[in-house]
Amino acid sequence: MNSTQDQAEIFRGTAEGQTTLRDDRSTDRISAAAIPAFVFGEELADLADDDPRIVVLTADLAGANRSSDFAARHPARFFNLGIAEKNMITTAAGLAASGQIAYAATFASFCALLGAEQIRTDCAYPGVPVRIVGSHAGMSMGFYGSSHHALEDLGMMRTIADLTVVCPADANALRAVLRLSLSHPGAMYIRLGRGRDPQVYDTVPDLELGRATRVREGDDVAVLATGTEVHPALEAADLLARKGISVRVVDVHTISPIDVAEVLAAAELGQVITVEEHNVTGGLGSAVAEVLADRGVGVPLLRHGVPDTYVLIGPPGALYAHYRLDAPGIAGVVEQALASRSSR
Amino acid sequence: MTTTEPLTRATPARAALEARIRDRARFVRLETVRLSRIAGAGHYTSTFSCAELLATLYYSQLRIRPGEPQWPGRDRFVLSKGHAAIGLYPVLADLGYFDPALLDDYTRLGSPFGDHPDMRKVPGIDFSSGSLGHGLSIGLGMALAARVQERDYRTYVLLGDGELCEGQVWEAAMAAAHYAVGGLVAVVDRNQLCIDGFTDDVMAVEPIEERFAAFGWQTRRVDGHDVGALLDVLGSLPPAGRGRPQLVVADTVKGKGVARMELSTAWHVGNLAGDDYDDVVAELESGVR
Numbered sequence: 001m002n003s004t005q006d007q008a009e010i011f012r013g014t015a016e017g018q019t020t021l022r023d024d025r026s027t028d029r030i031s032a033a034a035i036p037a038f039v040f041g042e043e044l045a046d047l048a049d050d051d052p053r054i055v056v057l058t059a060d061l062a063g064a065n066r067s068s069d070f071a072a073r074h075p076a077r078f079f080n081l082g083i084a085e086k087n088m089i090t091t092a093a094g095l096a097a098s099g100q101i102a103y104a105a106t107f108a109s110f111c112a113l114l115g116a117e118q119i120r121t122d123c124a125y126p127g128v129p130v131r132i133v134g135s136h137a138g139m140s141m142g143f144y145g146s147s148h149h150a151l152e153d154l155g156m157m158r159t160i161a162d163l164t165v166v167c168p169a170d171a172n173a174l175r176a177v178l179r180l181s182l183s184h185p186g187a188m189y190i191r192l193g194r195g196r197d198p199q200v201y202d203t204v205p206d207l208e209l210g211r212a213t214r215v216r217e218g219d220d221v222a223v224l225a226t227g228t229e230v231h232p233a234l235e236a237a238d239l240l241a242r243k244g245i246s247v248r249v250v251d252v253h254t255i256s257p258i259d260v261a262e263v264l265a266a267a268e269l270g271q272v273i274t275v276e277e278h279n280v281t282g283g284l285g286s287a288v289a290e291v292l293a294d295r296g297v298g299v300p301l302l303r304h305g306v307p308d309t310y311v312l313i314g315p316p317g318a319l320y321a322h323y324r325l326d327a328p329g330i331a332g333v334v335e336q337a338l339a340s341r342s343s344r
Numbered sequence: 345m346t347t348t349e350p351l352t353r354a355t356p357a358r359a360a361l362e363a364r365i366r367d368r369a370r371f372v373r374l375e376t377v378r379l380s381r382i383a384g385a386g387h388y389t390s391t392f393s394c395a396e397l398l399a400t401l402y403y404s405q406l407r408i409r410p411g412e413p414q415w416p417g418r419d420r421f422v423l424s425k426g427h428a429a430i431g432l433y434p435v436l437a438d439l440g441y442f443d444p445a446l447l448d449d450y451t452r453l454g455s456p457f458g459d460h461p462d463m464r465k466v467p468g469i470d471f472s473s474g475s476l477g478h479g480l481s482i483g484l485g486m487a488l489a490a491r492v493q494e495r496d497y498r499t500y501v502l503l504g505d506g507e508l509c510e511g512q513v514w515e516a517a518m519a520a521a522h523y524a525v526g527g528l529v530a531v532v533d534r535n536q537l538c539i540d541g542f543t544d545d546v547m548a549v550e551p552i553e554e555r556f557a558a559f560g561w562q563t564r565r566v567d568g569h570d571v572g573a574l575l576d577v578l579g580s581l582p583p584a585g586r587g588r589p590q591l592v593v594a595d596t597v598k599g600k601g602v603a604r605m606e607l608s609t610a611w612h613v614g615n616l617a618g619d620d621y622d623d624v625v626a627e628l629e630s631g632v633r
Binding site for chain 1: 416420462463464470471472474475478481482483484485486487488489490491492493511512515516518519522523
């Protein structure tokens with residue numbers, strides 16, 4: 001792939017193809033196959049070759065989330081509802097109540113936040129197989145600003161009963177989750193980055209929904225990360241290893257239901273650190289806090305994420321660095337946590 | 345449940361059908377009164393306004409198999425104005441979807457039957473409802489599923505008139521015309537009132553036909569308490585398939601059948617007690633004027 005083609009690929013994975021969305025987390029060497037939003041439509045199209053139940057809906061973002069790849073191969077099972085997300089979600093529910101498995105995809109802020117009631121009332125409560133796919137979650141939209149960020153979606157979605165909430169860490173994890181979604185009962189919320197996230201899994205992993213995946217062993221401390229933060233957490237563990245600090249990294253891909261056993265196992269190392277591209281209130285950190293508190297496990301918990309604020313304007317990479325959600329930032333946070341623990 | 349030959353008003357069979365539907369509409373109203381007493385409160389008036397609509401749909405129009413609630417080829421019915429469920433449950437029981445005796449515990453702890461219908465608990469409920477403005481989108485999805493699966497069922501959605509204030513209704517209206525789902529039939533129970541007063545005062549919903557027509561729908565208007573007219577209008581719908589989505593505006597009276605409740609803002613939710621209960625039952629049994 002020459003650089004022009006490469007750029008075209010990357011632009012298609014962004015909201016509006018702005019070069020300034022590029023940042024230091026991604027590189028031009030990321031292959032299309034390793035980019036989650038890029039595989040979304042293609043993987044579903046592959047699955048739909050053998051499964052007539054699959055239908056895909058979007059709300060004027062077929063290019064950005066690459067549901068266009070599905071549309072090209074299965075046009076009769078693709079529905080673009082225009083800029084009308086509530087109708088998209090509820091229409092998906094009507095399809096799902098009539099024998100289809102419906103994937104409704106748009107930016108996370110415009111499904112999980114704008115369509116929260118439709119997800120609760122029309123998808124989870126009736127228990128129909130709708131898969132809400134929220135891409136460009138967290139603050140990955142960078143300087144597009146807080147209207148386009150979803151830093152509250154995990155908190156909102158995980159309080160909804162009978163809704164499985166999953167954050168695939170990369171393209172291969174997304175493939176795994178989509179395959180599992182064919183037989184998973186009830187509704188799901190699948191949270192994605194903006195499709196530029198580096199590879200965590202070399203091949204499609206054997207994930208089990210509701211059960212976290214240890215992606216690196218370590219015995220000084222456990223970092224529980226989710227979605228887009230799994231890769232920088234692994235990089236941070238590499239940085240810390242050079243300093244003699246052994247960090248376990250766990251991919252908590254399923255936020256609801258949370259993997260209680262893996263949280264308790266992390267606590268056995270004496271301290272738990274959660275890392276998420278989400279407001280520190282309500283998401284992974286809160287879910288872990290509930291597990292620890294419910295069982296009276298008295299270990300320090302550091303919930304690392306975006307502070308309870310609307311983030312600064314800036315390119316995504318600059319924001320990750322500013323809020324210490326890139327690898328050096330996470331490494332620093334872990335080091336500080338360990339230092340404060342040993343000084344206690 | 346559809347008849348193979350259209351019944352004109354002139355035939356004895358047609359007259360018998362109309363009489364049957366009128367009787368079942370009275371049954372809907374009487375059951376609404378009975379069940380409301382069990383619950384201690386009920387949406388009497390919103391149900392009375394659509395009693396003939398529910399009866400005509402379920403006892404003549406819908407292609408359904410009560411013994412097979414999940415039959416894939418069935419016509420769908422979405423009660424978008426979910427607060428009229430109290431009138432739908434007795435119809436479903438009467439048709440054999442479940443034991444009518446189950447309704448004796450209406451709304452009590454653990455009952456399948458709440459003020460708004462739950463598809464996971466009640467056989468025959470095609471979709472859960474209660475939050476207004478959602479039903480037309482649900483119906484759109486069901487109609488699109490018919491297209492994907494190459495089935496010819498229709499999807500009927502019963503909306504309230506006040507519900508038309510919800511923006512999502514118009515998102516769905518736009519999309520239904522865009523996708524040319526001719527098998528989608530929206531019926532608006534134009535009973536003139538929402539909770540706080542007349543819709544004309546709270547939020548003007550008219551001109552309903554012109555608004556839907558501008559969105560690309562084929563529209564009709566009918567007296568929603570005239571069973572003969574309802575049969576004619578519903579019988580004239582085009583076959584399901586590609587085409588304009590169909591709107592039926594049914595002019596009705598909120599509280600129809602009980603004089604004290606008709607067009608009264610005091611009775612959106614209420615409870616008949618003591619002699620009032622007996623008086624209303626007697627009034628309904630004497631027949632809707």
